[in-house]
Amino acid sequence: xxxxxxxxxxxxxxxxxxxxxxxxxxxxxxxxxxxxxxxxxxxxxxxxxxxxxxxxxxxxxxxxxxxxxxxxxxxxxxxxxxxxxxxxxxxxxxxxxxxxxxxxxxxxxxxxxxxxxxxxxxxxxxxxxxxxxxxxxxxxxxxxxxxxxxxxxxxxxxxxxxxxxxxxxxxxxxxxxxxxxxxxxxxxxxxxxxxxxxxxxxxxxxxxxxxxxxxxxxxxxxxxxxxxxxxxxxxxxxxxxxxxxxxxxxxxxxxxxxxxxxxxxxxxxxxxxxxxxxxxxxxxxxxxxxxxxxxxxxxxxxxxxxxxxxxxxxxxxxxxxxxxxxxxxxxxxxxxxxxxxxxxxxxxxxxxxxxxxxxxxxxxxxxxxxxxxxxxxxxxxxxxxxxxxxxxxxxxxxxxxxxxxxxxxxxxxxxxxxxxxxxxxxxxxxxxxxxxxxxxxxxxxxxxxxxxxxxxxxxxxxxxxxxxxxxxxxxxxxxxxxxxxxxxxxxxxxxxxx
Numbered sequence: 001x002x003x004x005x006x007x008x009x010x011x012x013x014x015x016x017x018x019x020x021x022x023x024x025x026x027x028x029x030x031x032x033x034x035x036x037x038x039x040x041x042x043x044x045x046x047x048x049x050x051x052x053x054x055x056x057x058x059x060x061x062x063x064x065x066x067x068x069x070x071x072x073x074x075x076x077x078x079x080x081x082x083x084x085x086x087x088x089x090x091x092x093x094x095x096x097x098x099x100x101x102x103x104x105x106x107x108x109x110x111x112x113x114x115x116x117x118x119x120x121x122x123x124x125x126x127x128x129x130x131x132x133x134x135x136x137x138x139x140x141x142x143x144x145x146x147x148x149x150x151x152x153x154x155x156x157x158x159x160x161x162x163x164x165x166x167x168x169x170x171x172x173x174x175x176x177x178x179x180x181x182x183x184x185x186x187x188x189x190x191x192x193x194x195x196x197x198x199x200x201x202x203x204x205x206x207x208x209x210x211x212x213x214x215x216x217x218x219x220x221x222x223x224x225x226x227x228x229x230x231x232x233x234x235x236x237x238x239x240x241x242x243x244x245x246x247x248x249x250x251x252x253x254x255x256x257x258x259x260x261x262x263x264x265x266x267x268x269x270x271x272x273x274x275x276x277x278x279x280x281x282x283x284x285x286x287x288x289x290x291x292x293x294x295x296x297x298x299x300x301x302x303x304x305x306x307x308x309x310x311x312x313x314x315x316x317x318x319x320x321x322x323x324x325x326x327x328x329x330x331x332x333x334x335x336x337x338x339x340x341x342x343x344x345x346x347x348x349x350x351x352x353x354x355x356x357x358x359x360x361x362x363x364x365x366x367x368x369x370x371x372x373x374x375x376x377x378x379x380x381x382x383x384x385x386x387x388x389x390x391x392x393x394x395x396x397x398x399x400x401x402x403x404x405x406x407x408x409x410x411x412x413x414x415x416x417x418x419x420x421x422x423x424x425x426x427x428x429x430x431x432x433x434x435x436x437x438x439x440x441x442x443x444x445x446x447x448x449x450x451x452x453x454x455x456x457x458x459x460x461x462x463x464x465x466x467x468x469x470x471x472x473x474x475x476x477x478x479x480x481x482x483x484x485x486x487x488x489x490x491x492x493x494x495x496x497x498x
Contacts, residue, residue, distance in 0.1 A: 008192045010096050011028050011095055012026065013025070020077070021077070024041075027492070033478070052093075052107075087113065089110040089111045093106035100124055103190055116142075116161040118134040129147045130187075144156065144159045149178055150179060150180070173187075193440075197442045200444065202310065203312070307427060314413070314417070315388045317421075319349035322347075322349065332347065340412070342394060343396075347390070352388060418443055420467065445476075445478070450480075454484055458488075465488050
């Protein structure tokens with residue numbers, strides 16, 4: 001990405017020591033696909049990105065690592081031996097291009113015996129803008145030093161060892177000197193890019209469930225349902241209000257209960273849609289510094305018009321998007337026509353009939369999923385959202401409920417809808433005080449072509465190419481068959497070796 005661009009984006013992912021990766025650098029273009037055999041680390045690369053995105057959104061280290069990888073030790077490189085103090089860990093980082101030029105962020109995380117960030121470095125403009133180091137293992141804090149370039153070259157202060165220091169800088173830096181303004185610009189650029197990620201993994205078995213207001217999934221079973229608006233599939237989330245980043249002095253690995261403290265870049269966490277996409281300019285009610293869909297307030301989670309990670313509320317979102325932008329809906333229908341067997345003349349949401357499976361008279365509390373007690377889940381939408389289902393218009397063949405499609409067709413519909421939408425339609429929370437035209441949404445799709453045949457996968461990649469050309473959507477996905485991208489312009493395929 002050109003450094004003159006007004007839209008910050010992650011252009012490089014570094015896996016210095018993470019799971020099966022050592023010393024790996026992945027250049028990221030607007031459309032990057034990772035391929036490789038089983039065990040080559042495709043999913044691990046996306047997990048590292050997601051951990052960075054969650055931390056950039058103000059989430060605590062314990063929650064970010066736990067939700068993505070399951071346990072801190074799962075992130076430690078295979079064969080890594082503990083030092084004399086029994087410590088092991090992992091190292092990841094990224095480069096973000098944007099108005100401030102290339103800015104690099106690198107993290108050293110201790111996984112054992114305690115999970116904590118033991119080192120962080122932010123560099124840009126030829127300067128080291130922030131460094132942190134663990135100086136007293138008995139305290140849940142690191143010693144931070146950031147660039148000032150005034151009467152005092154650097155400013156030193158403790159920061160929590162369970163939060164990303166970069167996301168806390170706007171709360172600490174006054175911006176009075178040129179050096180401080182450089183620090184603020186770089187930190188904002190990194191946080192905006194990281195918070196713009198949306199992790200999407202449509203789960204056909206969840207989308208076909210019979211107990212929700214969308215297509216009906218048992219809450220918590222579908223990964224992105226309810227409070228886990230931006231998380232990976234299969235990881236049901238508890239209440240996320242406590243994950244908002246960064247008040248000072250928070251104990252290591254101990255999220256603060258209640259509505260959470262202000263964190264992130266100190267900007268309002270309401271969602272603003274990408275320009276020219278569904279939901280442009282729409283704002284939600286996320287609090288300041290809300291984590292990109294991972295720190296959402298309960299009331300907003302009940303909004304069935306915002307597509308969740310597992311896409312279990314697809315019908316309610318289709319009901320909204322088909323009314324808001326007929327042109328984009330027509331593009332969606334045309335793409336579905338190419339990917340699905342049989343005639344397709346339309347795709348729409350229709351009212352459920354009384355007594356029909358999945359129909360509910362009123363909203364109720366969601367079922368508790370595997371992730372523990374969670375506030376609003378997939379089953380806690382509004383009664384109106386509960387009363388619709390998605391159907392394909394087959395012309396003379398009549399209507400076909402989309403849950404009767406094959407797994408590949410159903411995943412295609414959901415992923416195509418994601419690529420055609422913006423943050424205002426997705427369950428995510430980018431920085432609202434930065435104009436939507438100055439942000440790019442990055443869709444992360446692990447197993448993007450899962451369950452699809454080559455024709456469907458290629459049509460999906462072709463759609464991604466068209467949307468990436470507009471400059472508001474980026475895609476990082478993994479595929480089994482790199483041939484689905486052959487001959488398509490602007491697609492970078494990186495092959496990982498096991």
